[in-house]
Amino acid sequence: MTPNGGTNEPAGVEDVLRTEHISMSFGPVIALRSVNLHLRRGEVLGLVGDNGAGKSTLVKILTGLHRPDGGRIYLEGEEVKFRSVRDARQHGIETVFQNLALVGELSVYHNLFLNREYTRGGWFRFLGNRVMRAAARQFLDEIGVNIPSVDTPVAELSGGQRQAIAVARAVRQENIKVLLLDEPLAAMGAKETSLIIGLINSLSKKANVSIIVIDHNYTHLFEICDRINVIQHGQVTVDKSLSEIKLEELIEFMVQTFRGSGKTLVD
Amino acid sequence: MSSDTPALPVVKRRIPASVMRRFIGQHLTEVVSSLVAVALAIFFTIESPNFFTSANALVLSQFIAPFAIFALAEVPVLILGEIDLSVGQMYIVSPFFVTYWNHAGVPVLASVVLALLVCCGLGLINGLVSVSLRVPSFIATLGMAFALRGIILIYSHGAPTNPIGSGTLVNILGGWPWSEAFWALGIAAVMHVMLRGTTFGLHIVAVGGNTESARESGIRVDYIKIWCFVLCALLGGLMGIVDGYHLGSLDPATDGLTFMFYGVTSAVIGGTALTGGRGTMVGACIGACVLGMIKNGFLILGTSSFALDLVTGLTILVAMILNVQIELATSKRGSRGSFGQVVSVIFTIFVQRRKGRVRS
Numbered sequence: 001m002t003p004n005g006g007t008n009e010p011a012g013v014e015d016v017l018r019t020e021h022i023s024m025s026f027g028p029v030i031a032l033r034s035v036n037l038h039l040r041r042g043e044v045l046g047l048v049g050d051n052g053a054g055k056s057t058l059v060k061i062l063t064g065l066h067r068p069d070g071g072r073i074y075l076e077g078e079e080v081k082f083r084s085v086r087d088a089r090q091h092g093i094e095t096v097f098q099n100l101a102l103v104g105e106l107s108v109y110h111n112l113f114l115n116r117e118y119t120r121g122g123w124f125r126f127l128g129n130r131v132m133r134a135a136a137r138q139f140l141d142e143i144g145v146n147i148p149s150v151d152t153p154v155a156e157l158s159g160g161q162r163q164a165i166a167v168a169r170a171v172r173q174e175n176i177k178v179l180l181l182d183e184p185l186a187a188m189g190a191k192e193t194s195l196i197i198g199l200i201n202s203l204s205k206k207a208n209v210s211i212i213v214i215d216h217n218y219t220h221l222f223e224i225c226d227r228i229n230v231i232q233h234g235q236v237t238v239d240k241s242l243s244e245i246k247l248e249e250l251i252e253f254m255v256q257t258f259r260g261s262g263k264t265l266v267d
Numbered sequence: 268m269s270s271d272t273p274a275l276p277v278v279k280r281r282i283p284a285s286v287m288r289r290f291i292g293q294h295l296t297e298v299v300s301s302l303v304a305v306a307l308a309i310f311f312t313i314e315s316p317n318f319f320t321s322a323n324a325l326v327l328s329q330f331i332a333p334f335a336i337f338a339l340a341e342v343p344v345l346i347l348g349e350i351d352l353s354v355g356q357m358y359i360v361s362p363f364f365v366t367y368w369n370h371a372g373v374p375v376l377a378s379v380v381l382a383l384l385v386c387c388g389l390g391l392i393n394g395l396v397s398v399s400l401r402v403p404s405f406i407a408t409l410g411m412a413f414a415l416r417g418i419i420l421i422y423s424h425g426a427p428t429n430p431i432g433s434g435t436l437v438n439i440l441g442g443w444p445w446s447e448a449f450w451a452l453g454i455a456a457v458m459h460v461m462l463r464g465t466t467f468g469l470h471i472v473a474v475g476g477n478t479e480s481a482r483e484s485g486i487r488v489d490y491i492k493i494w495c496f497v498l499c500a501l502l503g504g505l506m507g508i509v510d511g512y513h514l515g516s517l518d519p520a521t522d523g524l525t526f527m528f529y530g531v532t533s534a535v536i537g538g539t540a541l542t543g544g545r546g547t548m549v550g551a552c553i554g555a556c557v558l559g560m561i562k563n564g565f566l567i568l569g570t571s572s573f574a575l576d577l578v579t580g581l582t583i584l585v586a587m588i589l590n591v592q593i594e595l596a597t598s599k600r601g602s603r604g605s606f607g608q609v610v611s612v613i614f615t616i617f618v619q620r621r622k623g624r625v626r627s
């Protein structure tokens with residue numbers, strides 16, 4: 001793996017995903033100034049940054065939910081402009097959103113298949129509930145997610161179970177190339193965390209899926225990532241592979257910049 | 268006896284959380300409302316020999332059917348967390364559209380189809396104004412309701428007329444005494460399958476339950492909402508044409524808002540949450556039965572028309588209070604309907620106050 005050289009290289013085939021100067025504002029709030037990042041095939045990239053740094057906004061752009069004000073996105077070397085979430089999904093981009101994108105009123109299996117339902121009857125799109133229920137049960141058992149009944153409304157599940165469902169929904173897709181995980185471990189217990197970490201590892205190593213993980217727990221990130229990017233004030237300011245940076249250094253750096261920004265605010 | 272008592276909780280604990288229990292748990296409002304309906308039926312049967320008769324069955328069906336159709340039309344919109352206040356006015360104006368097209372030289376059947384298309388168009392405007400222009404649907408559809416009332420009063424000069432046409436078509440549409448009941452049943456069946464059995468229905472519940480999640484799942488939220496407004500307007504218009512042929516006369520000055528509120532009330536009695544995310548077509552029909560029986564029953568009992576509104580209002584209140592209280596007493600999570608939330612908040616404040624008083 002070439003350490004820290006990615007940004008200087010030409011758009012090589014090994015970059016599955018690359019962004020150039022992505023910017024986006026919400027009215028007066030500048031969420032992203034100019035984001036340049038790249039993601040190699042089978043790589044796990046950790047994205048860290050303070051709250052409000054723009055991480056979730058970047059995820060929403062990469063998944064077709066927001067359209068950026070400026071900048072370019074390249075998928076496998078070709079420029080793409082996602083018109084919708086459906087569009088991004090068709091390009092093989094799957095996402096676990098920070099809020100999980102689950103509907104509490106709906107059952108576990110309806111959530112797993114939401115907007116990708118198994119249907120019959122052509123134009124009428126009748127739900128094939130029996131097929132979906134069985135497939136959901138089988139898949140959750142396969143990956144080891146413990147849900148007593150797939151008929152349970154998601155609102156009745158624990159936070160960790162909900163996150164597991166959201167992750168399961170994303171990794172269930174067969175054409176998946178890029179997986180975006182926005183704080184997927186936030187509400188999880190130890191057992192569920194190791195389950196998800198195991199899933200991420202096997203996806204990147206066996207299925208060669210490229211993954212971006214956002215998380216505030218640097219210990220977890222060092223367990224799963226190949227490379228870390230720090231995003232500050234809407235820009236990627238640090239891009240280091242794990243061989244170049246130690247956990248303590250990263251923590252030190254984050255704490256210092258946090259203090260630093262506090263100082264400038266006071267001054 | 269005393270030796271049996273300790274065994275009881277053990278037996279209770281052994282009962283598994285069966286499918287039936289889950290069903291009742293999820294549809295408690297519907298279950299309670301059907302019990303209220305049965306109670307009302309028994310009450311009126313005891314009170315008057317004229318209630319439980321085949322002759323009155325027809326009359327009763329003609330009370331229930333319009334309420335049911337308005338409720339069925341509103342349920343998808345209400346699940347989305349929106350409301351369509353113009354559906355009753357759509358009902359008033361649609362037969363006039365038939366007259367208009369017929370006077371313009373179009374045959375009756377085609378006029379009916381055109382009138383329904385116009386209603387769809389008006390529903391589309393409701394949807395576009397509230398979704399694309401971001402006007403709250405309460406205001407957007409209220410504006411539509413008043414505008415429609417104005418248009419039809421101007422067009423008709425406020426004078427009642429008769430609906431156009433005669434023969435088999437008219438009989439099917441509304442001339443036959445039971446046709447309204449059949450329309451209601453047919454529409455209920457179609458709407459039920461639509462809501463429970465198709466992706467469109469699933470997406471309605473998804474959008475109503477959590478709009479942001481639905482959007483992130485790639486569901487076209489705006490498209491779903493707009494279609495629900497179109498569907499609501501279409502059903503309102505259809506009901507107007509059916510009822511116009513049933514009544515045999517059209518009065519442009521009839522107040523559509525009242526009809527709309529009967530529909531919304533039926534839906535809410537039947538378990539649809541005004542805050543969105545929850546509602547069933549079966550519940551809407553049960554709610555319409557409750558409301559229809561109240562109207563019809565008290566009329567049979569000879570309640571004066573002035574007192575009727577009072578009695579109707581009080582019965583609705585009692586039915587809803589019963590519903591909410593039973594739901595609160597049995598459900599673990601007290602976050603179902605908006606009424607439930609309001610009552611539970613008041614209840615909590617009340618309990619806390621009493622606790623405070625006991626302490627001090």
Ligand SMILES: Nc1ncnc2c1ncn2[C@@H]1O[C@H](COP(=O)(O)OP(=O)(O)O)[C@@H](O)[C@H]1O
Pocket residue numbers: 026029030031049050051052053054055056057058
């Ligand atoms: N839909 C939105 N409307 C307005 N402002 C937003 C919206 N989404 C995000 N923001 C703003 O953009 C900035 C970045 O937010 P976000 O991407 O959620 O940060 P992070 O995920 O890194 O915590 C914040 O200042 C936030 O307030």
Ligand SMILES: [Mg+2]
Pocket residue numbers: 055056057098182
């Ligand atoms: Mg975030």
